Amino acid sequence: MLLSYFTEEAYESLLHDIRKNAENYASDEDWLTTYFSGTDGYFKTSSVDVGAFSPHYTPGKKDDAQKSQEDLINTRLIYDAFRNLTPLQASNKYMWTYLCHAVPEYRNYIRDRWMQDERENTIKSRFFVTTPGSLLNDNALSRLWWYGYLTYDRSSSHHYALTEILFTNQTICTDVMDTFNRMNYDRMRGVLMAIRDFKDVLGNNEGITDYFRECKKYLNHYAAVTTLEFLDSEEIRDLAFNYMIKLREEKLSGTGSPLRKRKKK
Template sequence: MELSFMTQAGVDDMKTHVEEHAELYRCADNTAMLAHLQDKGYLEKMEMAELSAVELLTEGDFAATDIQNVRRLYGAWRTLAPYTAADERFWAGLSHTLFWRYIHYRKDKDFAEGSAAALRSDFFFAQGRRRSLFVNPLARLWWAGYMVFDECRRDPFELLPVLAQEAFASQLVLFSSSSLMSCRETRFAVLTLMERFEREGNKVKREHLQALLSRLNALSSLTLVDMLSEEEIEERLEGVLFDEK
């Protein structure tokens, strides 16, 4: 599959001068934008044979389509190397080409308001590299999948709904804010507790996730969390959401 990366010069120029190209960004059709980028030499083609074609949903309620689009993008591009998925040039190129329509659908209000700061976040990494992975509307689809995908489950995306709620981006940012979440066992222990909490008829709110992370940080000050199994971490955290026995 051939994809378009944006050059670093292109990222630097377009991100700095978003205001000057506001009309190009507001167009539902990206023909004029493509002509501009190609004239400047800001796009580079790269063959990525391991990736398959993806069509993202661009109609419907975000609460439903976010979940389906994570499934579609990460499901098809699971073999993408994390270092590539953390590269601003990769997502900037795709946002301006293959997934232009998706960005317009998902961030429609930003185009109506014409906020330069919002457009920078929509098409580039404008809030620091790590945070932007979960704020950028395209990159966060892949990274949400990366955070929740569990090949050991009948449905590998079973844990996704507890994160992909109304405040999808802010929930992801909070969830990934702890460096402890880079550990698979820790991440899945927290997600499993949240999923179980909702399965029992409750609603996971921001304060629940904050409380889990707070208890996790306290636990890490007393023991090497990385040495614990997923089940052991889950056992030590479950009192945050469920009555202590």
């Protein structure tokens, strides 16, 4: 299918009228045509051709593990379908916002995934792209594509092995995307390899979430004071892995600060 996108005027109008349209977002009715009645051309169709993507989900409320599993599946589905997008094209906020509003099966998916426990900014964060951060972390569809782009391992026969690590749980996913990598494939790969290898050290009896949360702080501080341009993914892996090993050794010996106790694995 050829991808379409909102005009700037249409995007700004919808963004301004979120509260006014709140009931429309909760409805399964097509309302855009009525909303834009009298408006000449509220969207445009590009020449970018992509495959079909149908979100996979089981209707109803989900726990953390179910959300992570569905996100993993949908990341694979959307990246396989939209893989020919360039990063520049995939940064188009008007395109992702249009897809979230105009395609019925995408709207249904978003309502099921996020609007059962709706918060004040749910519509803005999940149906729109408003900032570079929301492109990567919040918008219901763009986040999945970028997860795929940043974790797809072109050199492995198991292309989505690192994607599976990203979705260890929802907290790990959020924290990984909040590290210094910011749209950098090599850095993302290095961080995920460190998590993979450290999980092997821990086994099934100890969770990794708190270790990586501390590691994230370390990596972000390291990036703020040190030039990382010449570090490859293996060096990033070593940096993160060795720090988590150090944290665990301190924990076991009782010489480090206690990590907050959680049950997430």
